[in-house]
Amino acid sequence: MKVRIKDIAERAGVSTGTVDRILHNRGNVSETAREAVDKILKEVNYKPNIHISGMSLKRKYRIIITTHIVFPGEYWESIYQGVDKALAEYDNIKVDLVICHYNQYDIYSCRNVYSQIATMEADGVIIGPTFKEETIKLTTELEKNSIPYIFVDSMMQGTNPLAYFSSDHYTCGYLMCKLLTSITPENSEIGILQAERIGDGSANTTILRKKGVNDYLNEKGLSNKLHRIPFSVLEPERTDLLLSKFFHTYKNIGGIVVPNSRGNVIADYFAKNDIKNIRLVCVDITEPNARALKEGHIDFLIGQEPERQGFMAIKTLIEYLVYRNPVKVDNFVPLDILTKETIDYYETI
Numbered sequence: 001m002k003v004r005i006k007d008i009a010e011r012a013g014v015s016t017g018t019v020d021r022i023l024h025n026r027g028n029v030s031e032t033a034r035e036a037v038d039k040i041l042k043e044v045n046y047k048p049n050i051h052i053s054g055m056s057l058k059r060k061y062r063i064i065i066t067t068h069i070v071f072p073g074e075y076w077e078s079i080y081q082g083v084d085k086a087l088a089e090y091d092n093i094k095v096d097l098v099i100c101h102y103n104q105y106d107i108y109s110c111r112n113v114y115s116q117i118a119t120m121e122a123d124g125v126i127i128g129p130t131f132k133e134e135t136i137k138l139t140t141e142l143e144k145n146s147i148p149y150i151f152v153d154s155m156m157q158g159t160n161p162l163a164y165f166s167s168d169h170y171t172c173g174y175l176m177c178k179l180l181t182s183i184t185p186e187n188s189e190i191g192i193l194q195a196e197r198i199g200d201g202s203a204n205t206t207i208l209r210k211k212g213v214n215d216y217l218n219e220k221g222l223s224n225k226l227h228r229i230p231f232s233v234l235e236p237e238r239t240d241l242l243l244s245k246f247f248h249t250y251k252n253i254g255g256i257v258v259p260n261s262r263g264n265v266i267a268d269y270f271a272k273n274d275i276k277n278i279r280l281v282c283v284d285i286t287e288p289n290a291r292a293l294k295e296g297h298i299d300f301l302i303g304q305e306p307e308r309q310g311f312m313a314i315k316t317l318i319e320y321l322v323y324r325n326p327v328k329v330d331n332f333v334p335l336d337i338l339t340k341e342t343i344d345y346y347e348t349i
Contacts, residue, residue: 003044011043012036022326038326060094061321063314066117067128067152068104073287075261075306079128079152082310090318098122104130104203105195105233114138124317125149129156130203150317152309154204155330162320165312165331167304169205172283172335173212173259179300179337180255180281181222188254191229191246193266209259209283229256231265243269255279263301267292285338285346294340303336303346 005023009016014033021029022037040046065083070076087095100117103109110131117125118141125142127149129135139159142149151164180190192210217224229246232238243266247253255278256266263282267289270278282289283302292298312331319325338346 003046008037008040008044008046012040023324041326060096061123061318062096062098062121063124063126063317064098064100064117064120064122065126065128066100066102066113068110068130069101075284075286076128078285078306079310082307082312083126083314085307086311086314086318090315093318093322095318102130107131107134110134118142122147123321124162126313126317127151128153132156132158132204135159135204148317148320150313152313153306154208156204161329163313163316163327163329163331165309165316165333167333167335169208170212170215172302172304173209173257174216175212175335175337176209176257176259176281176283176300176302177213177216180257180279181216181220181224183279183299184224184254187223189225189227189250189252191227191250191253191256193229193231193256193258193260193262195260195262196230196232196234203260206259209257213257213259224254227253229266231262233262239265240269247275253278255281258282260284261286261289263298264288264292267295267297270297271295285343290343293338293343296340299339301338301343303338305333305336308333 005016005019009019012019012033013036018029018033019037022034067076067079070080083097087097098120100113102113111134114134114137118138125147127135127138129151135156136158139149139156139161143160148162151159151161151166154166154169155161155164177190184190190213192213194206213226216222217226227246227250230242232242258266258280261284263280263284264286266280267282270276270280271292280298281300281302282298283304284306285301285303289298289301293301316327320327336346
């Protein structure tokens with residue numbers, strides 16, 4: 001027996017308009033109503049209209065993905081590996097994937113790329129956000145044009161994505177600080193590695209992780225002083241000078257938190273200078289970070305399943321565009337604590 005939207009609405013105790021908005025993810029629906037409708041959809045094993053799905057399979061979908069520039073062996077390469085796996089799994093659906101990269105350390109590069117995307121035709125957009133205001137401006141334009149978008153790596157407050165796939169960055173920073181203070185001398189000072197950027201604004205993930213670090217110290221009544229450690233991605237030859245100046249200035253550093261994927265910057269400096277008495281907690285299973293963990297220069301490494309994020313973002317967007325499946329907005333991936341003894345067993349999908 002065919003289940004009608006009217007039947008679902010009656011059983012869930014909501015209007016037919018509410019059911020329609022949920023099925024097509026048009027927003028303006030309370031969480032209570034969404035949960036009630038989702039429950040009925042599962043009970044009746046609701047399937048989208050087969051005729052509509054068949055017609056949808058015949059067309060080509062243009063999906064734009066915008067992230068910062070990707071380098072081999074780094075975190076974002078794993079995101080794209082997940083994207084590729086999802087596209088291979090859905091190879092019966094025609095997808096025109098357009099990739100738009102920007103420089104995550106240059107706010108003007110991000111603005112330029114986002115401005116271009118705002119004028120492009122697309123069925124859906126996947127965004128790896130860095131700067132808050134720029135992201136909000138882009139998503140506002142997408143919403144005006146009724147283009148669904150999904151975030152990977154980070155959710156941005158003030159936006160209304162179809163879904164997002166990310167770790168909880170605040171909890172990540174909180175956890176990193178908890179790990180670090182458990183292996184460093186009491187009241188020793190803590191360094192936080194942070195990249196120099198062109199233009200105002202820090203990366204959204206870094207802001208959230210730093211807040212997690214600070215909140216852990218405050219909640220536990222710990223008096224460890226925090227010091228920013230600058231490094232340059234755009235001028236890597238300056239990094240050794242910046243690090244040498246930092247460690248010459250601050251003599252009581254017991255540990256370092258790296259709230260971005262560049263933990264190997266500190267690890268390599270430790271290796272070159274035979275520094276063994278400063279503990280190091282980092283995030284992201286990049287090839288350089290994994291190598292430094294195995295060599296003992298990094299004590300703990302936090303993994304956040306980047307391949308799964310990329311895979312699920314494409315899978316969710318394709319299924320929404322083709323079948324109009326209901327979508328869960330909030331999707332957090334696990335935070336995995338890796339050591340040199342366990343790194344070889346880590347899998348992302």
